[in-house]
Every structure is written in structure tokens, then in C-alpha cells.
Amino acid sequence: MTLPVIGLDEIARVATPAVVFAAVRDALIAHSEGRTSVPAPMVLDFPEHSGDCHVKAGYVDGSPYFAVKIASTFASVNNGLMLVVDATTGAPAAVLADEGQLTAWRTAAAGALITDAMTPADVDEVAVLGTGEQALMQVQWLRELRPLRRVQVWGRRPEAVDKLCAAFLADGLDAQPYADGGAACVITTTAAREPLPVELFRSAIHVTGIGTDMPGKGELPVSVFEGALVATDDHAQCLDHGDFGNAVRAGVVADNVDLAVGAVLRDGMDRTRRSVADLTGIGALDAAVSAAVLNR
């Protein structure tokens, strides 16, 4: 058996934003319509090396491929790959040695798609909470979908805030540290385990939370959900360990108020309503972007 191992350079050449956006959008809609298979992930812990490994799998019905993703984090260093398997024969088709970038891109694409779909069309200012890779990418990918004028950055470490502001300025955005008043559109990208300060959301018409990707995490103050239109990428998963679940358990919203992110992307929504999108990450997106890469 020969199994091609495709490196990041080659992957990056074909996985353009247009390709990733299309694959992620289709997969989110398919997932909302029950046309995906996403088994519960596996987790292996290696406390002696400050490490863990998450194994996720996913399939979009009718796709030529499904994907199994191995994503490890040891001493804060991410590693992993995607194994792409032929969905008509079960034969391994390729290893995408993507160094975690396909996950970063599909997360950025999913966030940008739903942020754009739920935020009023005239909003051109966002506040991003967190200063990691996704803080940068959520804004960069959102700019592929709508023009942005200004970004405010909030984080606990001033030097990280300054560094991210410099990156946005280099991209031609008016960027500055978070200032009182905030923004109409707030994107949260932290690894928080306790809610972020509620004041940060004071001006928010729309909030997209992408940081709460596993049990034990939580970014959004539950009051953000009060009276808001809620969209979740996966109802059961967001109820189990997303910010939506935290709000439900706090009694702020009922457990059945959420729309599927894919349904919002497909049908649109009343963007004058205050809204929250809770993204926990679904394996079907990995399968979709992997298949898109392999198809090219």
C-alpha cells in the first residue's frame, strides 16, 4: 500500500479561503439537516508530559471521503494530522500533515460565516476577546466576507494585546486595545474556564463564541444569552459543554431555543435581533475541508 503524505505547503496551495468557506458552509448546512456522521471523540491523557490527544472523525453524507483527525497538545505545542479515507471502499486515501492548520482554518471559516450572517450588515467594527491564533484569524477571515474598519482587542496580557493590534494594523485595520464602550460585534476566542467580564459585552448586538470547545471551558457570561437569538453548531454538544449549556443550566434560556448554525446560513435571519452563536467544533467540518483538499 502506498499512502501519500501531503504536507502543509501543498495543502495551503489548494485550501484557499474560497475553498474552505464553501466546504465549511456546505458541511454546516448538511449537519443542520442531519446529513452528517460525527461519532463522539476519543481523548487520551498524558499528564506526565502535560499532553492530551483528541481523536475526532466525521463524514458528510455523499462525500467521496471521510476523515479521522488526530490532534495532540503537549506542553502547549499542537501537533497532529488528518487521515482521509475513501468512503466507498474504506481504503486510506491520504495523510494530510497539516500541522493543525486545517482545524484553524475551518474554525476561522465557521466563525466568520456565522458572525457575518448574524451581525447587521452595516456593522464594520468588531471587538475580539483573546489574543491567540484564532483572535487574528477570526477577524482576517471575517474580512473576506465583509469590509471592516476597526477592531478592538481585549486580553489579559497587555504585550499580547499590543502584538495583535500591530498585526491588525499591518493588515490595514484601525486596531486598538479594547476601550470602554466596546463594539456591536464581539468575537470570543479565549481558553477561559470562567466567564469573561460582562462589561465587555455591553454594546454587543451579536456575539460569536468559539473558545468553548471542550468540557470545563466557558467564555460567555450567561446574561449574554438573555433574550438573544441563539445559534449552535451542534445542539447536543453545545448543550453538553458549550456556553449555551452553561446558560441553560443557569436557567437563562430554555434548552430548545437554539437554531442550527447551518439553518441560519441557509435561510438567513432577522439581523436586528440581538444574537449569540456558540461554536464548539464538529468533526464533519474536518471531513469537509479534507475532502475539498483531496479533491484538488
Add this chain to the structure above:
Amino acid sequence: MTLPVIGLDEIARVATPAVVFAAVRDALIAHSEGRTSVPAPMVLDFPEHSGDCHVKAGYVDGSPYFAVKIASTFASVNNGLMLVVDATTGAPAAVLADEGQLTAWRTAAAGALITDAMTPADVDEVAVLGTGEQALMQVQWLRELRPLRRVQVWGRRPEAVDKLCAAFLADGLDAQPYADGGAACVITTTAAREPLPVELFRSAIHVTGIGTDMPGKGELPVSVFEGALVATDDHAQCLDHGDFGNAVRAGVVADNVDLAVGAVLRDGMDRTRRSVADLTGIGALDAAVSAAVLNR
């Protein structure tokens, strides 16, 4: 990233029976002592292609590697591979493109080890029920551990029975179709979903069942468990979907009578007792044989 893909020829050169037996024995003992990590497997179904894919992962504490196994069966054709990951850094170390053979070998080794450990030393005749790959291999690997004189073969298709007998005869064994009376040692290797005929176990002092590897299967008549010393490769898994679980639910044995296979291998047992070993297959064995291959 360069990721070596190691093919079956190279794997077969290093995975000698001695290497596989040692790795499997150590892993079974480690598992019995709680020194392994084995998350619940993932399953993806592809009914339109008569296919399914099982993803299993496992780790033996302290090993330099853990393994993620992708095993698919589409239209009765098996496929898959093992991904071996560095357990100190999380970096993918190699793909073992083993065409399912490492699973076959570790299953054969585990069965042979426990059959040998639980069957009286002077027994040199076995009956094997089933005519597939494992029917051949369970006997071949048992012969690495003890001399066998005679084998009886039982199956539903006479031509498959004759073919397996011919293979054993070529190996220098006195082989014949199952005859009335049976054997003191019975090994079941079928994909049965209903218990095999109880008469086949009439002369059995020891029974090893390896075919009941997923929910819905079941080989052993529950009466085989009555008064027998029982060993399981994984207590919870055998209770959930092994033959042991079937016997417990039938009220034939209590749910806490079983010994761990690893404990029997480590400590030995009273081999004059009638006994049953229920093997459902555990991911830690995949990790152990994968690590053993990569270490060489």
C-alpha cells in the same frame, strides 16, 4: 513533516511471534493492573456501501508510543492502518500500513496465550469452531506455546472445513472435521450472533472465545459458563458485549466472578478447573504491538 509509511513486508520482518507474544502479554498484564488507557471506540457506518469503519486508540502507560487504529470493512473487504504517535511529544511517528495483519496477530497471540495458560498442560488436542483466518491462526500461534497433536474443525460450510483441515495437515497436524466427542480444548472464532450448538462443548475443559468482538455477536452457549472459572480481557467490555455479558444476563454467573486475563497470565491458575476465556479485543494491544514494531 515527513511521516514514514511502513508497509506490511517490513512490519512482518520485525513482528515475529516472539515479539508479538511479548508485547501482547505485557499489555494484557498492564491492562489488568489499570496501567493502560483505552477510550471507547468510534464507529462510522456507510450502509450504502455495506461498510463500516472502527477507530480504536490505546496506550500502555510508560510506552514511548500510543496508537490510533483505523479498521474498515466494506463489502466484506478489510482495510486500515495504525497511526503510531510519540507519547512524549504528541508528534505522529509513523503509519503502519499493516493491511489489518497486526490486529490478526495480536488477536491470535492473546487467544493462544490465554488458551495455553488455562488448558491443562497435557492437553494436545483442540477443536476449533469457525473456518476463517483466526481459526487457522489461533491454532498456529498456540503451537508456538505448546505441542499439539490433533485438531478438529467445525464449520457450517463443509468445503471451508475441508480447506482448513488441508491447511492444518500441511502444517503437520492430524486434522479432521469435528467428530462426536469433541476436544478438551475448544476455541471459537466465528462471527455468530446466536450461540453455537451446545454439543460442541461437551468434552471441553477449557473454552476460549474470540469471535464476540462487538455488540450483537455471541458464540458461547451460556451453559458453558456454569461453574467455570471465567477470565475476561476487559471486564466492562465483556460485560457489555462479550459472551460473559450474555451469561450474566441469562443469570448463569454473577457479574463479578471473572478474573482478568492479564492476572491469569501473570499469576497462573488451577488448570484442573473447567474454564472459559472471553476475549473482546482491546486497543491497548494495538498500541503495544505497534510500539514493538516501531522500536525495531
